[in-house]
Amino acid sequence: xxxATPLRLAPGHRNIGRELAETWxxxxxxxxxxxxxxxxRYRQTALGVVWVVLQPLIAAGIFTFVFGTVAHLxxxxxxxxxxxxxxxxxxxxxxxxxxxxxxxxxxNANLVSRIFFPRLILPLSVMPAALVDFVVALGMFAVLxxxxxxxxxxxxxxxxxxxxxxxxxxxxxxxVAASLMVRYRDVQYVLPxxxxxxxxxxxxAYAAARVPERWHxxxxxxxxxxxxxxxxxxxxxxxxxxxGAVAWSASVAALAVIAGVLVFRRMERxxxxxx
Amino acid sequence: xxxxxxxxxPAIAVHGVSKRYYIGHRARPTTLAERVVQAVRHPFxxxxxxxxxxxxxxxxxxxRGDLVGIIGRNGAGKSTLLKLLSRITEPxxxxxxxxxxxxxxxEVGTGFHPELTGRENVYLNxxxxxxxxxxxxxxxxxxxxxxxxxxxxxxxxxxxxxGMYVRLAFAVAAHLEPEILIVDEVLAVGDSExxxxxxxxxxxxxxAGRTVLFVSHNMQAVSTLTKRTLVLDRGACVFxxxxxxxxxxxxxxxxxxxxxxxxxxxxxxxxxxxxSTARVxxxxxxxxxxxxxxxxxxxxxxxxxxxxTLCFSFQVIDADERSVCHLWCFERDARFRRDAGRYxxxxxxxxFRAYKGSFTIRTFLxxxxxxxxxxxxxxxxxxxxxxxxxxxxxxxxxxxxxTYLEDHEWTLARDGSGDAAQRxxxxx
Numbered sequence: 001x002x003x004a005t006p007l008r009l010a011p012g013h014r015n016i017g018r019e020l021a022e023t024w025x026x027x028x029x030x031x032x033x034x035x036x037x038x039x040x041r042y043r044q045t046a047l048g049v050v051w052v053v054l055q056p057l058i059a060a061g062i063f064t065f066v067f068g069t070v071a072h073l074x075x076x077x078x079x080x081x082x083x084x085x086x087x088x089x090x091x092x093x094x095x096x097x098x099x100x101x102x103x104x105x106x107x108n109a110n111l112v113s114r115i116f117f118p119r120l121i122l123p124l125s126v127m128p129a130a131l132v133d134f135v136v137a138l139g140m141f142a143v144l145x146x147x148x149x150x151x152x153x154x155x156x157x158x159x160x161x162x163x164x165x166x167x168x169x170x171x172x173x174x175x176v177a178a179s180l181m182v183r184y185r186d187v188q189y190v191l192p193x194x195x196x197x198x199x200x201x202x203x204x205a206y207a208a209a210r211v212p213e214r215w216h217x218x219x220x221x222x223x224x225x226x227x228x229x230x231x232x233x234x235x236x237x238x239x240x241x242x243x244g245a246v247a248w249s250a251s252v253a254a255l256a257v258i259a260g261v262l263v264f265r266r267m268e269r270x271x272x273x274x275x
Numbered sequence: 276x277x278x279x280x281x282x283x284x285p286a287i288a289v290h291g292v293s294k295r296y297y298i299g300h301r302a303r304p305t306t307l308a309e310r311v312v313q314a315v316r317h318p319f320x321x322x323x324x325x326x327x328x329x330x331x332x333x334x335x336x337x338x339r340g341d342l343v344g345i346i347g348r349n350g351a352g353k354s355t356l357l358k359l360l361s362r363i364t365e366p367x368x369x370x371x372x373x374x375x376x377x378x379x380x381x382e383v384g385t386g387f388h389p390e391l392t393g394r395e396n397v398y399l400n401x402x403x404x405x406x407x408x409x410x411x412x413x414x415x416x417x418x419x420x421x422x423x424x425x426x427x428x429x430x431x432x433x434x435x436x437x438g439m440y441v442r443l444a445f446a447v448a449a450h451l452e453p454e455i456l457i458v459d460e461v462l463a464v465g466d467s468e469x470x471x472x473x474x475x476x477x478x479x480x481x482x483a484g485r486t487v488l489f490v491s492h493n494m495q496a497v498s499t500l501t502k503r504t505l506v507l508d509r510g511a512c513v514f515x516x517x518x519x520x521x522x523x524x525x526x527x528x529x530x531x532x533x534x535x536x537x538x539x540x541x542x543x544x545x546x547x548x549x550x551s552t553a554r555v556x557x558x559x560x561x562x563x564x565x566x567x568x569x570x571x572x573x574x575x576x577x578x579x580x581x582x583x584t585l586c587f588s589f590q591v592i593d594a595d596e597r598s599v600c601h602l603w604c605f606e607r608d609a610r611f612r613r614d615a616g617r618y619x620x621x622x623x624x625x626x627f628r629a630y631k632g633s634f635t636i637r638t639f640l641x642x643x644x645x646x647x648x649x650x651x652x653x654x655x656x657x658x659x660x661x662x663x664x665x666x667x668x669x670x671x672x673x674x675x676x677x678t679y680l681e682d683h684e685w686t687l688a689r690d691g692s693g694d695a696a697q698r699x700x701x702x703x
Contacts, residue, residue, distance in 0.1 A: 006288075009362060009371040025405075032402040040390055110647060114385040116362035116377075117403055272364045273296065 014265070023118040033125035037100075038132060052136045056092055060085040063205040073206050076238045079148050082141070083236065087204040089137040090231040093130050094166040094224065095195050100126035101174025102191055105271060106181050113272045120264065123175055127167065134163070141235060153237035162231040165246075165253050169223060172256025179267040182274055202228050209239060220245050223252035285374055286455055286486040287337040287360065292369035293510075294330040294355050327542075329355040331510040332369070337488070339374070339454075342481040344497040344518060345490045346525050347507035349652050350542045353490050354459065356507065357381055360488070361457055375486075378404060378453030380445070382648060389433035389645055393424055393443060396432050400447045414450045421472075422446035433644060440646055442469055449476045455486045460493075460651070474500055492637075492653040493596045494522050529654070539655040541577070548585070548649040550638050551577045551617070555656040562658040566665060566680065567703030570627040572602070572636070576618045578611045584644040585612045587620065590637045591629060592653070598637070599629050599678050605643075626703035628679045631672055633659045 008015070042049055060081055067073045068080030075083035101123040105112055108122055145152065181187040202224040203211075211219045219225060226245035233240040241249075330352045337343055347353050358364050359371060361379035386403040387396045397418055401411040411418075419425055422442040424435075432440060448458075458477065474496055481487045491497050497504060497518060504521030506514035506528070514524045539553040556571040557564035564570055576587065588603035602622050611618050636655040641648045662672035684700035 006285075006372040006374045007362075007377075009359065009366060009373065011366055011368060026402075028406075028408045029402040031408070032399050036388060036391065036395070036399055039395070040388070110645075111386055111403065114363065114382050115379065115403060117405065269365045272358070 012269075019118065019265075023120050026118045026121050029117060029121050030125045031128075033121065034128035037125070037129050041129070049136075052133055053140050056085060056088045056137050057140065060088050063088070067205045073210055076207055076209070078150070078236055078238060082144055082148060082150070083207075083232070083238070084205055085137075085141060085144060086232045086235040087202075087228050089134055089141060089235075090162065090166055090228055091199060091202065091204045092137065093134045093163065094170045094227075095199070096130040096133060097126055097167060097170035098174045098177070098195065099191065100130070101171060102177030102181060102187065104174075105178045106185070106188075119268050119271065120261075123171065123178055123264070126174070127171070130167075130170075150236070152235070155234045155237055155240070157234075158230065159234045162227050162234060165227040165249055166224075166231070168253040168257050169227070169249075172253065172258070172260035175257075175260030175264040179263050182267065182271055198222070198224065203232075204228060207238070208241070220248065223249040225249070227253075284339045285336060285372070286339040286341065287335075287374070287488075288372040289333060289335050289360075290370045290372075292330060292333045292359065292366045292371055293328060294352075294359060294364070295367040296327045296329055297325070328510050330359070330366075333507075333510075333512045334369075335505060335512060335515055337486060339486055340481065340484045341503060342477070342487045342489065342501050344501035344504040344521070345488060345507065346492070346494070346497060346504060346521065348529070348654060349539075350509075351507040352510040353507055354381075355510075357457055357459055357488070357490060373455060375454030376405065377455045377457065378448060378451040379457040379459075380404075380448040381457070381459045387432055387440070387444060387646055390431055392431055393419075393428045393435070397443070397447055400444065401451070404448060404451050405453070406451055418443075418446045418450050421449065421476075432646075437643075437646075438469070445469075445473055445476075449473070449480070452480075453485070455488070456480055457488045459490045460653070470496075494525075495596050498522060529657075539652070545577075546579075548580055548640055549577050550640060550650060550652060551575045553636060553638065553652070553655045555636065555658050557658050559661075562656075564627060564658055564660050566631065566660055566662050567626050567628060570624050572622040572624075574620045574622075574638070576611060576620055576640070578618060579615050581612055581615050582642050582644075583612050584642055585609070586639070586641050586643050587611075588639050589622075590639075592635050592637050593629075593678065594633050597678070599634070627660070628681065628703060629660050630677045630679050631660050631662045632674065633657060 007018070042051065063084040064080045067084070068075060073080075104122040104126060105119070111117075112119070112122075177187050177191055199205075201219075201222050208219070208225055208229050226241040226249035229239070229241040230246060230249075232238050333352075333356065345353055345356065357379065358381070359366050360373070361377060361381060363379075363381075386400045388399060391399060397415065398408060398411055401418075402408060419428065422439070422445075424439050424443050427435065427439065432443070435443070448456075456477070477487050477489065478500060489497070489500060501518050503516065504514070504518040505512055506521050506525050508528060513528075514521050538555075539550070541549055541551045545551070552573075552575040554573040555562065555564075556573065558568040558570065559565060572589065574587070574589075578585070586603070586605045588601060588605070590598040590601045593599050602624075604620060604622075611620075635653070635657050637653045638651065638655065639648070640650045665672075680701070682700070682702050684698065686696045686698050688694070688696035
């Protein structure tokens with residue numbers, strides 16, 4: 001009944017093996033948090049789940065009007081609505097995880113300061129809801145494909161790769177933001193601006209090819225460029241990103257996760273005292 | 276205390292543990308901008324903050340199957356100790372060894388969500404406390420039966436009464452079956468019937484060979500439930516031994532400090548919605564009140580985070596830890612629900628009728644909707660009620676004959692006589 005090795009609590013003492021085991025043991029908590037968030041999100045809203053479909057559709061409609069109809073940008077021969085909707089689904093997945101993960105500690109302050117559980121569960125638990133949103137958007141996209149009579153290509157098989165890049169990058173950045181927000185609430189105000197900026201610095205409303213050649217080096221420093229272009233390629237068969245760009249994007253995503261977990265773990269011990 | 280199998284296996288070992296908090300005198304910068312402004316204005320000033328040792332060099336060992344009480348005044352370090360043991364925060368010095376799964380119930384209903392139903396909240400709270408969903412499903416009926424909320428399982432808990440809420444929360448935690456159960460003062464809420472049930476449950480847990488740590492202001496509960504007690508005072512563990520001796524030690528400590536403690540002032544560095552001062556204005560000086568005279572209770576509330584369902588109330592508690600009356604301010608339009616600031620809240624009772632004895636105040640500052648309990652303070656403002664100067668023929672006023680005296684009138688008439696009835700009575 002009693003575990004062989006006692007749990008040791010001492011200043012600065014960490015046992016990564018035990019922490020990982022505990023996080024794994026608390027996987028049901030991850031499910032519960034995700035379940036709670038999904039239930040609460042659409043309780044007491046008149047249109048309920050319809051919002052999940054409506055939100056990206058409205059955004060895609062606006063982009064189509066502004067960039068397709070007014071600015072006459074090229075959409076590589078695809079209907080502009082589909083062109084931007086495909087990228088938006090991926091973008092919402094990214095920004096959804098980043099935004100929700102960044103607020104997860106402060107938003108659950110009364111839990112964090114009053115009860116122990118593996119803290120990493122909180123940012124992890126925002127992933128399922130974002131994934132559900134993405135799947136719903138994907139369903140909507142399938143309907144649009146049928147309406148426009150466009151068949152998906154074999155590139156669709158690479159979809160998980162792009163999702164992994166977007167998810168990992170958002171999670172890593174979200175961890176850093178969440179840890180910082182405990183001490184500095186500025187993050188709360190800076191983040192939406194940064195996210196908005198990133199949206200226009202990524203090929204969501206337009207094609208990456210439209211960016212002038214001399215800016216490409218700078219432009220492709222944004223790791224989202226390859227991931228979003230890749231996602232659109234998978235969904236719609238537009239132009240695929242270069243292997244170099246994808247490799248860069250993958251390295252940044254991996255680094256983000258490592259840095260995120262390190263920062264989070266480092267600041268974790270002070271959360272309850274500061275929050 | 277089950278030693279039949281010669282079991283002295285340790286459950287908790289605490290060696291020289293201290294916890295330091297920093298309290299800023301200037302408001303601590305909470306945004307980067309503020310920090311930059313401060314750094315520019317006072318480039319060489321070290322951050323103006325003061326160390327506060329909430330716990331200092333505390334050591335004790337607890338064996339498996341022990342049921343141990345922890346008592347001490349507000350701010351003695353009890354909550355800090357529990358926070359360390361339950362891993363919410365880390366010690367600044369020293370070392371704690373815990374043998375086995377820990378379940379902590381520090382505040383009832385932590386992790387309940389008002390919008391979710393009772394059923395959903397059982398799962399939410401259970402998994403937060405460390406249970407697997409399978410385990411919860413297996414004990415679901417037991418939990419619900421213990422809490423007596425079967426009929427309201429699919430109602431959002433925001434519609435629950437606070438009694439139902441507490442019952443459900445305790446039921447979930449009690450069925451967690453941890454090897455070490457840590458329970459903070461949670462039984463102050465809830466009716467006495469349910470309190471008995473909770474105490475019974477804790478006893479059962481200890482009998483099953485698990486370890487229970489129990490913090491309370493309720494000396495009655497501590498003495499019936501535990502054989503061993505730790506007394507904390509100003510962050511130090513000042514007594515560790517048999518419960519009756521521990522309670523005696525605590526009472527002696529309290530008596531020695533009674534004069535000073537007549538008015539309460541929040542410790543420096545407190546944050547959040549809180550009571551900053553509390554005072555009882557008695558009819559006589561020195562915390563002495565004559566029965567039946569007007570009494571006044573004054574509180575200063577520091578409300579940095581107003582909320583539309585903020586509630587304040589307090590109880591007058593007698594020497595046996597029973598609440599003899601409850602007064603409240605739950606006004607819908609109360610200003611402290613709208614605007615942050617410091618408020619003075621005064622309660623006037625025109626004729627205070629509690630019978631002679633010694634009393635303290637217990638305050639509750641909470642949010643009805645989210646069930647957040649911002650603060651609950653016990654043992655504030657000790658005062659005594661005397662019957663001095665109030666005459667009663669033949670019988671002296673004796674302790675404990677009642678909890679309060681009511682105004683009354685009597686008439687006495689002899690059957691079958693036309694004489695006028697005799698009249699008399701007793702008035703505040």
